[in-house]
Amino acid sequence: xxxxxxxxxxxxxxxxxxxxxxxxxxxxxxxxxxxxxxxxxxxxxxxxxxxxxxxxxxxxxxxxxxxxxxxxxxxxxxxxxxxxxxxxxxxxxxxxxxxxxxxxxxxxxxxxxxxxxxxxxxxxxxxxxxxxxxxxxxxxxxxxxxxxxxxxxxxxxxxxxxxxxxxxxxxxxxxxxxxxxxxxxxxxxxxxxxxxxxxxxxxxxxxxxxxxxxxxxxxxxxxxxxxxxxxxxxxxxxxxxxxxxxxxxxxxxxxxxxxxxxxxxxxxxxxxxxxxxxxxxxxxxxxxxxxxxxxxxxxxxxxxxxxxxxxxxxxxxxxxxxxxxxxxxxxxxxxxxxxxxxxxxxxxxxxxxxxxxxxxxxxxxxxxxxxxxxxxxxxxxxxxxxxxxxxxxxxxxxxxxxxxxxxxxxxxxxxxxxxxxxxxxxxxxxxxxxxxxxxxxxxxxxxxxxxxxxxxxxxxxxxxxxxxxxxxxxxxxxxxxxxxxxxxxxxxxxxxxxxxxxxxxxx
Numbered sequence: 001x002x003x004x005x006x007x008x009x010x011x012x013x014x015x016x017x018x019x020x021x022x023x024x025x026x027x028x029x030x031x032x033x034x035x036x037x038x039x040x041x042x043x044x045x046x047x048x049x050x051x052x053x054x055x056x057x058x059x060x061x062x063x064x065x066x067x068x069x070x071x072x073x074x075x076x077x078x079x080x081x082x083x084x085x086x087x088x089x090x091x092x093x094x095x096x097x098x099x100x101x102x103x104x105x106x107x108x109x110x111x112x113x114x115x116x117x118x119x120x121x122x123x124x125x126x127x128x129x130x131x132x133x134x135x136x137x138x139x140x141x142x143x144x145x146x147x148x149x150x151x152x153x154x155x156x157x158x159x160x161x162x163x164x165x166x167x168x169x170x171x172x173x174x175x176x177x178x179x180x181x182x183x184x185x186x187x188x189x190x191x192x193x194x195x196x197x198x199x200x201x202x203x204x205x206x207x208x209x210x211x212x213x214x215x216x217x218x219x220x221x222x223x224x225x226x227x228x229x230x231x232x233x234x235x236x237x238x239x240x241x242x243x244x245x246x247x248x249x250x251x252x253x254x255x256x257x258x259x260x261x262x263x264x265x266x267x268x269x270x271x272x273x274x275x276x277x278x279x280x281x282x283x284x285x286x287x288x289x290x291x292x293x294x295x296x297x298x299x300x301x302x303x304x305x306x307x308x309x310x311x312x313x314x315x316x317x318x319x320x321x322x323x324x325x326x327x328x329x330x331x332x333x334x335x336x337x338x339x340x341x342x343x344x345x346x347x348x349x350x351x352x353x354x355x356x357x358x359x360x361x362x363x364x365x366x367x368x369x370x371x372x373x374x375x376x377x378x379x380x381x382x383x384x385x386x387x388x389x390x391x392x393x394x395x396x397x398x399x400x401x402x403x404x405x406x407x408x409x410x411x412x413x414x415x416x417x418x419x420x421x422x423x424x425x426x427x428x429x430x431x432x433x434x435x436x437x438x439x440x441x442x443x444x445x446x447x448x449x450x451x452x453x454x455x456x457x458x459x460x461x462x463x464x465x466x467x468x469x470x471x472x473x474x475x476x477x478x479x480x481x482x483x484x485x486x487x488x489x490x491x492x493x494x495x496x497x498x499x500x501x502x503x504x505x506x507x
């Protein structure tokens with residue numbers, strides 16, 4: 001009897017235990033379901049973002065947390081060094097591991113249209129009108145970036161051209177030289193910086209120009225602008241589009257660069273040099289000139305002065321060629337945020353991400369992203385911001401990386417304007433604005449070429465390899481022309497036809 005009762009009691013206890021476990025399991029499932037529902041309903045949703053890091057450090061955690069508090073989100077920020085960003089982004093694309101929002105550079109976006117057309121990203125056009133800030137985005141810029149008339153990205157707004165020359169002002173002073181104003185004067189400065197002992201150490205241990213393996217954002221394309229080369233494509237006498245490398249100005253640029261290489265006025269390994277190594281040569285006082293984005297000047301100056309307190313950098317943006325001063329431009333977006341359908345499964349999740357970017361344009365968040373914390377990173381005077389040299393160094397390490405997250409900031413009326421500043425970054429802003437009067441636009445922006453979309457990368461490599469090999473003396477002009485003919489046979493001629501057909505329809 002006792003055994004029977006014991007057995008029955010054990011059985012009841014077992015059933016009770018199973019019952020309790022089931023209740024706990026159901027409760028956990030309900031909680032998990034509730035958490036998912038909360039996430040979809042916008043209760044601190046996780047917003048994952050992949051963005052390039054252009055500065056030594058990502059933003060400080062206090063700033064990120066403050067943005068999270070103000071936007072009621074949890075940010076999962078994947079910062080990738082700018083030098084390897086394109087490779088990492090392409091890997092994420094091919095392995096289906098993109099974040100919810102991915103920063104795509106303008107130059108990469110042009111080559112991603114097949115992925116976009118295959119349905120890898122959300123068409124966000126139908127949603128923009130629901131958001132007070134996003135619906136104010138510039139329709140012309142959205143149109144420049146549209147694919148088959150559909151809008152896939154939120155744009156990071158940039159000046160048409162930030163290109164110019166960063167130069168050692170103390171070296172110019174040591175050699176009693178003025179800032180160069182034309183291509184010949186630039187050559188003379190580079191020669192003096194190489195052989196004239198600009199650092200006054202009694203040794204021939206400097207070079208004029210530091211450059212890298214990038215024909216677009218390195219020195220080549222900017223110097224090419226000075227020579228009057230069209231921006232990617234130009235028009236001939238009959239009004240037909242022709243690629244830039246079929247113009248005399250492009251050949252003149254190659255000859256100029258070849259002269260710099262032959263006379264050792266440029267780093268001999270420029271064709272295989274990374275941006276980091278290029279920058280390092282200026283920072284360490286090996287080279288005196290850096291041609292590229294003028295916005296790099298503040299960070300380069302801060303790091304150069306850590307190596308040598310006497311180092312002083314300045315900017316030059318006007319270099320005259322035979323056609324006067326001309327400078328190549330990008331469309332008014334330098335990148336786009338695209339929204340992965342793999343990472344964002346539902347329309348409700350997409351709306352959460354768009355809500356974050358909309359909120360980031362409000363005054364309290366936009367100014368936090370641009371300037372940092374008041375009192376530490378800047379001083380407010382009324383509705384304006386006072387920036388000093390002292391705070392600029394702090395912002396480089398603690399704030400500036402956040403700029404990559406800002407969309408449409410140049411024409412956002414909620415972003416506070418700078419009151420006054422003698423900082424190099426403000427000089428870069430002013431000279432970028434000055435460039436606007438002389439920009440050369442790419443006439444194919446907004447035009448479609450199926451061949452470019454499908455084979456643009458491999459075709460570009462033919463031209464870039466030929467350009468480098470000409471500068472390095474491995475190809476003469478006839479051999480360079482043979483490579484251009486190979487480009488045409490492999491799809492270049494078809495691309496020219498397609499662009500001209502689209503150009504003719506544009507009227």
